[in-house]
Amino acid sequence: MKKISTLFILFISVLTWAQSSISGKILDTDGQPIPSASVTVEEPGKDAIIAYSITNSKGEFKVTFTSAEQNVDVKVKAFNQKPLQKVVKNENQTQNFTLQDDATEIKEVKLKAKMITKRGDTISYDIKAFESKSDRTLSDVLKKIPGIDVNKDGTVLYQGEPINKFYVNGKDLMEGGYGTINNSLPTGAVSKVEVMENHQPVKILQDKVPSESAAINIKLKKSVTMTGRGEVGAGLDPLLWNVKLTPMFFGQKNQWVVNYKANNNGESVEKEGNILSFGNRYEGRRGNVSQSKWLNVENASSPNLPEKRYLMNNVHYFSANLLTNPFDNKEWELKANASYTNNAVSRESYSETNNFLSNTKYSTNILNHFYTDKAKGEVIFTKNAKKGFFKNVTTFSQFWNADRANVNQNDIYGIRNGQESLESPTSSFQNSLSTIIPWKEKLVNLMSYINYQNDRQALEINPSSYLKFKDLKNPGHFLFENTDTVIQDLKIKTLDINHSASVGFSAKKWTFTPEIGFNFSTNQLDTELSTVTNGIRSPYGNDYRNDLKFTEAIPYATLGINYRSDAWMLYSQFPFNFNSIKAQDPDRNVSKSINKLTFEPTLFAQYTFASFWKASANANLNYNFGNTSDNYAGFIFSSPTSPSAMSANNPIPETIAKSVGSKLEYRNPLNNLFFNVNYRYSKTNRNIIGNSINDGSGFVLTSFRELDNQSNSNSMGAEIGKYLPKFKTNTSFSFNNTLSKTDALTTDQNDVPYFFVNKSNSQSLGFKFNNTYFSWMSVDYNLSFSWNHQQNQFNDSKNSGFNHNLSTYFYPVENHTIGFNWDQINSGNNLTSYHNGFYDVSYQYTWAKKKIDFELKWLNIGNRKVFERFSTSTISDSYTRMQLRPRQIMFTVKFNFK
Known part of the structure; x- marks a missing residue:
């Protein structure tokens, strides 16, 4: 019981850390909301992000963070907009930001997609970033993705716990028996692997009955795909x-x-x-x-x-x-x-x-x-x-x-x-x-x-x-x-x-x-x-x-x-x-x-x-x-x-x-x-x-x-x-x-x-x-x-x-x-x-x-x-x-x- 008490005290102490949140809107010079803008919070003098958020279609954001500093740096970035940085107090507050237009004519563009991105409760993994030349099927790559494990029986784990759903393009064809797809879906057909944390599969219960389990969605390159594997x-x-x-x-x-x-x-x-x-x-x-x-x-x-x-x-x-x-x-x-x-x-x-x-x-x-x-x-x-x-x-x-x-x-x-x-x-x-x-x-x-x-x-x-x-x-x-x-x-x-x-x-x-x-x-x-x-x-x-x-x-x-x-x-x-x-x-x-x-x-x-x-x-x-x-x-x-x-x-x-x-x-x-x-x-x-x-x-x-x-x-x-x-x-x-x-x-x-x-x-x-x-x-x-x-x-x-x-x-x-x-x-x-x-x-x-x-x-x-x-x-x-x-x-x- 001594171990339980110690862990319980540690758990309570984690929950009682001081926390602050900043919410608001990101607008352009015409007062229109800017969707998909990134809002990051950093401690002054440190090039390390402690929290971030992405604006929704209305330009709204909310970012929650924990820091011992009195002030923090808030940085806002968006495509075709000039980046903005502001020092604010470490407290709960509302901050609205207006970004200046910064359109630039670019002769040549090289885009490098991020291998791991996060939006809300969904983490997306670019499968190409983890694939080797010898990999042929989804299961070959899945076990290499950080945070994901695959048991000997084929069960996929996220953060050590079994997933509750396995989707392909958002549909649950296999109803839990996903081993066939995992072992036979060619990697060339897959664009991303998405992990949906705290996933409630019943849509009418979303935002009402929470879930402690994660789900995986396999996003294919094409919305209509004929594929498969043979040996x-x-x-x-x-x-x-x-x-x-x-x-x-x-x-x-x-x-x-x-x-x-x-x-x-x-x-x-x-x-x-x-x-x-x-x-x-x-x-x-x-x-x-x-x-x-x-x-x-x-x-x-x-x-x-x-x-x-x-x-x-x-x-x-x-x-x-x-x-x-x-x-x-x-x-x-x-x-x-x-x-x-x-x-x-x-x-x-x-x-x-x-x-x-x-x-x-x-x-x-x-x-x-x-x-x-x-x-x-x-x-x-x-x-x-x-x-x-x-x-x-x-x-x-x-x-x-x-x-x-x-x-x-x-x-x-x-x-x-x-x-x-x-x-x-x-x-x-x-x-x-x-x-x-x-x-x-x-x-x-x-x-x-x-x-x-x-x-x-x-x-x-x-x-x-x-x-x-x-x-x-x-x-x-x-x-x-x-x-x-x-x-x-x-x-x-x-x-x-x-x-x-x-x-x-x-x-x-x-x-x-x-x-x-x-x-x-x-x-x-x-x-x-x-x-x-x-x-x-x-x-x-x-x-x-x-x-x-x-x-x-x-x-x-x-x-x-x-x-x-x-x-x-x-x-x-x-x-x-x-x-x-x-x-x-x-x-x-x-x-x-x-x-x-x-x-x-x-x-x-x-x-x-x-x-x-x-x-x-x-x-x-x-x-x-x-x-x-x-x-x-x-x-x-x-x-x-x-x-x-x-x-x-x-x-x-x-x-x-x-x-x-x-x-x-x-x-x-x-x-x-x-x-x-x-x-x-x-x-x-x-x-x-x-x-x-x-x-x-x-x-x-x-x-x-x-x-x-x-x-x-x-x-x-x-x-x-x-x-x-x-x-x-x-x-x-x-x-x-x-x-x-x-x-x-x-x-x-x-x-x-x-x-x-x-x-x-x-x-x-x-x-x-x-x-x-x-x-x-x-x-x-x-x-x-x-x-x-x-x-x-x-x-x-x-x-x-x-x-x-x-x-x-x-x-x-x-x-x-x-x-x-x-x-x-x-x-x-x-x-x-x-x-x-x-x-x-x-x-x-x-x-x-x-x-x-x-x-x-x-x-x-x-x-x-x-x-x-x-x-x-x-x-x-x-x-x-x-x-x-x-x-x-x-x-x-x-x-x-x-």
């Missing part, structure tokens, strides 16, 4: 192939993207269909549709490497996205999206584990085959206007997935082999509706969400002797001793219904939004464990069955209070939830219920000062009463080595989570400097704790008992980025530190329980650098260090990791490119370390007239076939060896569609 490649060792065809059209009325990608060279292109930004809560509910993963085969480990190093795949992915204006009124938009994935993945790993609790060692070799078949269709109908909002999203998804595992285990019971298979078909239907209707001076918002999902899963383990679980009722014996095969069946049907209505009204800069709603969900879980003996299948026992119905009915009332001014932004919700929850399974003697009123507020405040600074703070309180997976009483083999169950006598789980955080940001496009520092403290209290009964062979029986426990964490981070235009260099540093404490419970093979506290202290340091200063070379470099110290009564260990990537391209002759890539990933502790290095080279010839690239790439030159890693968990440490892709050669032809 066709083949390779050896083994026989490899790669096809990417992504034509795109962006018009004023219609936009569309068609995408077909298929390969077996280790690229998971199917992830481009993931929704990466989720917009605004007033747009309704929308997310990535996924299966309810209750059952699993044993999974081989995967390394923390780029997927191209280890992913053994054979994937076909097709998607199509369409946006059109179906009516003459362009405010209405119709969007239709469809996708299909067919994918087969194999994975293999070997591990040796040392269990501190039981003082035993065991080894495991796992070979997996994962098969994915997935189809998805979506229709979106929207009207987003200043006078009203409507959005309806209908989504249907179908999965036909299957997983396989071949496992060899060597432990205290000897050497055993198990064959495992899982079939898991799923059907899902969702419909989300939200509309905002003006009513006099008020706004009425009606929202409805319906979700129905049917999951069926069947896990088969053969032979049953692979399962060496002790029979707790018959000491000295194992379960399934006299059977051949074990089959775990599971069915769960889920129905979610959410309805709400709210009325928003404004008073000056305040907006108040009272809301009432009703959330209802029901889950029907049916499971049965069967054994097969001499070809005859029969239920194993009543202790391994479930017929659970879990329902939640939550009427609620909430009040949203929002405030927005030039400097302040406040967003808050004060909900009261009336939780009525039931869990019933007569066969298991489960009959639980809870009726509880909870207050779960959310607060966010942001203060903008001195033009370039932002300080923000947030806090929230949340109650969670678990779900179906926390309330069943019959044992379920969620994986062949991990049966688990709740006790029928346990109450419904209750989790209370509290968190507070603060953030200080500085982003100055005038000197290309971006900086942010953040802190978060969170604490979670629970009334149920998991108890892992570990026999030391890797087989873990998990039960749950009623026992108060908690976890808490302190997380601090900072990031600074600077673009040096003189050297064409973008560089950034980041640092994060997290301290956490978690209560844990485990039981050894002698049924002795241990309640302990697991402490963890982890740090990470990151550095990014890219340079395009030399015409004959470009460099991209990413470096990260990580440290972790874990402590509990069984384990006191320190782990460290090192990861870097160097990509260098040389341009010895026009249209010829030689590339070199180096990935280095190291891990270990104070006793053991493992070094994993990977090297690639490439040659590319560009047929400039046709804009076609011919690339020859040699991957994993050293032919490293395994990846080694050392890691430590709560009660064990392990060495893992994972199978990698061998050395391979690819020849690829790359081209733009136009």
Whole structure:
């Protein structure tokens, strides 16, 4: 709490700095307003801008700044006008300026556009300023722009936070699934990348309901653009192939993207269909549709490497996205999206584990085959206007997935082999509706969400002797001793219904939004464990069955209070939830219920000062009463080595989570400097704790008992980025530190329980650098260090990791490119370390007239076939060896569609 108090005092001190503002008009000698004139404030004797503003169409401006000086210099500039400078007092005031005409006949003009400009809440980046000769698509350049990061999954971050919208020419074609455009839009079609800070996507709520998130708009060179990217490649060792065809059209009325990608060279292109930004809560509910993963085969480990190093795949992915204006009124938009994935993945790993609790060692070799078949269709109908909002999203998804595992285990019971298979078909239907209707001076918002999902899963383990679980009722014996095969069946049907209505009204800069709603969900879980003996299948026992119905009915009332001014932004919700929850399974003697009123507020405040600074703070309180997976009483083999169950006598789980955080940001496009520092403290209290009964062979029986426990964490981070235009260099540093404490419970093979506290202290340091200063070379470099110290009564260990990537391209002759890539990933502790290095080279010839690239790439030159890693968990440490892709050669032809 001492750290929180210190940061809180620092935050308050920032907000109480003396601030002044100057407002007024800029006029010409005829008394006419001058738009787009710049007004800058500088401290006397210092050639450094501390604040600035741009006049609007009426010639009006307002500039806010912070300075300790008694006087400041105000400078006004405009095209065809003589510049003006005036010394004024450091205080709030109104100043009008009249500029003299200064028209000059110019024989020759050379215009040099600024690489970063800012107007209001929008920062524009000239993409050419950050592009190197080797860059071909938007994603190549986006990660080089200061203040912007791109995660491994494709999520775009601004100042460390995910964006809420991704537009192209102001239109949201992809509805959050922007990975396809990001990876396939040619840089030659793009003019600027615009970051819209504090972006409220619902137009009728702009200036009423603030937003803490930023959006990105990709501004194309032409208002009507036919473009896209394609690749066709083949390779050896083994026989490899790669096809990417992504034509795109962006018009004023219609936009569309068609995408077909298929390969077996280790690229998971199917992830481009993931929704990466989720917009605004007033747009309704929308997310990535996924299966309810209750059952699993044993999974081989995967390394923390780029997927191209280890992913053994054979994937076909097709998607199509369409946006059109179906009516003459362009405010209405119709969007239709469809996708299909067919994918087969194999994975293999070997591990040796040392269990501190039981003082035993065991080894495991796992070979997996994962098969994915997935189809998805979506229709979106929207009207987003200043006078009203409507959005309806209908989504249907179908999965036909299957997983396989071949496992060899060597432990205290000897050497055993198990064959495992899982079939898991799923059907899902969702419909989300939200509309905002003006009513006099008020706004009425009606929202409805319906979700129905049917999951069926069947896990088969053969032979049953692979399962060496002790029979707790018959000491000295194992379960399934006299059977051949074990089959775990599971069915769960889920129905979610959410309805709400709210009325928003404004008073000056305040907006108040009272809301009432009703959330209802029901889950029907049916499971049965069967054994097969001499070809005859029969239920194993009543202790391994479930017929659970879990329902939640939550009427609620909430009040949203929002405030927005030039400097302040406040967003808050004060909900009261009336939780009525039931869990019933007569066969298991489960009959639980809870009726509880909870207050779960959310607060966010942001203060903008001195033009370039932002300080923000947030806090929230949340109650969670678990779900179906926390309330069943019959044992379920969620994986062949991990049966688990709740006790029928346990109450419904209750989790209370509290968190507070603060953030200080500085982003100055005038000197290309971006900086942010953040802190978060969170604490979670629970009334149920998991108890892992570990026999030391890797087989873990998990039960749950009623026992108060908690976890808490302190997380601090900072990031600074600077673009040096003189050297064409973008560089950034980041640092994060997290301290956490978690209560844990485990039981050894002698049924002795241990309640302990697991402490963890982890740090990470990151550095990014890219340079395009030399015409004959470009460099991209990413470096990260990580440290972790874990402590509990069984384990006191320190782990460290090192990861870097160097990509260098040389341009010895026009249209010829030689590339070199180096990935280095190291891990270990104070006793053991493992070094994993990977090297690639490439040659590319560009047929400039046709804009076609011919690339020859040699991957994993050293032919490293395994990846080694050392890691430590709560009660064990392990060495893992994972199978990698061998050395391979690819020849690829790359081209733009136009």
